[in-house]
Amino acid sequence: MEKEVTIYDIAKILEISPATVSRALNDHPAINSKTKVLISAKAMEMGYRSNTFASNLRRRSTNTLGVIVPRLNSHFMSAVLAGMEQEANESGYNLLISQSLESAKKEISNAKTMFNSRVDGLMASVAYDTETFEHFENFIKKGVPVLFFDRIIDHPKCSGVAIDNVLAGYEVTSHLISQGCRRIMHVTGNLKRNVYSGRLKGFQNAVLEHGLKLDDDLVVVTDLSQEAGKFVAQRISEMEFQPDGIFISNDLCAVTCMKALKEKGYLIPDDIAVVGFNNDPVSQVIEPNLTTVYYPGQQMGEVAVRSLINHLKGTQPIDVSETIILRSELIIRGSSTKMAVSY
């Protein structure tokens, strides 16, 4: 273990005060530019590196943003994280990432860790079964901005970045109806989460608006896992009045369901049209290709970080929360395009 070079070492060698060294290295305006050059050259030469802790301790900020996501290993989330990382990195912030594994308990524990690590800001996409808000309240009390993304919680003091899930759900459903579907099933996740309740809402709006009937049997709440996809296919095959269209709130689940339906002999889209959500790579591999909703994960991550940093820098007042709605896009592919549409 080598000894670290400190600003005191530099100061001693150059016979100036540590304060000047500190200011010079931080490009403080009161320092003569020649002195700055001299100091930074020496610092470089001596292999100096700033001690973040000493700095953080004194400045009371960490230059670190916390992120809590349900799962790291989903196509969408990794896109979000990639965007966050890129944007944070460009602004000189670090990212502290943890996953709740869809458990409220772990989310609370993660939040506590982030809190103790004194992150400057927190970004979270909440777990399936999160009910309370208490673990975020601490941050707000201390003036640490909290921003939700994708799975957001509506709170007057928290910003949010999401898509218009109601609209997306509405568009998907309208599309299915325009393709001739009259009995559409909707497979969704925990309705506590805005993403799922919103899409359901959009689904219901579209169904009603087109004069179709809402049928409780046609709304299936699952965990949207691949197993759930198989389960849904099985359930459909056992139904008396089978649906002619399905809207599944997750591509991986939708694809598994399609595979199972195909195995049971259903023709897609003729017997049953299918639409997913997320534009996961698998949607372009399944035959026929899966109609889905694209929404920009990478961009969502970038926007979230940018918004949070604006708050931190005071560009945006901290007590003004904003909700940013990103555009989503229905991508129509073979799984929902009935060739002969008869009205």
Place this chain on the structure above:
Amino acid sequence: MEKEVTIYDIAKILEISPATVSRALNDHPAINSKTKVLISAKAMEMGYRSNTFASNLRRRSTNTLGVIVPRLNSHFMSAVLAGMEQEANESGYNLLISQSLESAKKEISNAKTMFNSRVDGLMASVAYDTETFEHFENFIKKGVPVLFFDRIIDHPKCSGVAIDNVLAGYEVTSHLISQGCRRIMHVTGNLKRNVYSGRLKGFQNAVLEHGLKLDDDLVVVTDLSQEAGKFVAQRISEMEFQPDGIFISNDLCAVTCMKALKEKGYLIPDDIAVVGFNNDPVSQVIEPNLTTVYYPGQQMGEVAVRSLINHLKGTQPIDVSETIILRSELIIRGSSTKMAVSY
């Protein structure tokens, strides 16, 4: 912004010294157990939270592990990260994650950030075009352990976690040969990276061992992107002596290639058998399902963290580097199973 509670506040109220408070909270053996109870109760009551920076500054350690990956948004990487996060979390460590986007330059800059953040240990999977080792050298000089995973660099002072790529490449190729393939193409990535050079080596070994001919035309170095998949399909269709099997070192690329080949009228596996690598979800969606090599991302992440922490805790001496080889598994599916094998 509320005022933070410090050990001094607790000390003042209880009329004891801050030193005792500090020791009590850290469960120091020299402190009376009744005093401990008293102090921690008071700390809890006052909403005390330890200031990590003050502590880090004094203790000269951060409880943080750095991770540098080529890309966050790949199925494999997110599995690795999920594993790392879980294991680190359980051991009380935080994760600082950044991506190089396959650029050596960004990797170097990321390494510098990690270095300045004084991570206790570093885990890295190197970028496509990384040539130098210098940016890791700094860590080693300071006694910070560096561990490579998946895309590893062989260095006497660094540990590594990976699979046996030579063996995996050998198994894939032998399998294709056993299915009757006699002219096998291998599509791979930058050969500077062990994962690709290893698999190529295994490929070559298998080809030679079975008395087949090595043909330079049949080894294609690409970036393994989806575009590369299309490109390969095009190239095959233009070849005079076309291959009857392809081994592509990445599932997403392989799947795109398969799709393109199917569009061109090739029958898979009968005209051309295809094998990928990684067991990405798409491999089970493409028709026919893609034969591939599974290797445990989540587990790789867990093992990496555990190994690093063992080094840190001194369980494992820091100057003893180890290379852990995880088992990979060939998963045979339809894309490479020629029904009638004729010898």
Place this chain on the structure above:
DNA sequence: ATTTGCATTGCAACCGATTGCATTAAATTT
């Protein structure tokens, strides 16, 4: 020549927890 103003730099007190060493009180031994 004296005053005023500005540009630089230094002093010294923080930030909050940790820890070697000293101290005190209580328990044990002789």
Place this chain on the structure above:
DNA sequence: AAATTTAATGCAATCGGTTGCAATGCAAAT
């Protein structure tokens, strides 16, 4: 009862930057 351990706590220095305020020097203004 005196001497010696042992247990428990306190003192004060330390980790390395940061920053309000004071001090210095020199040029411009009066």
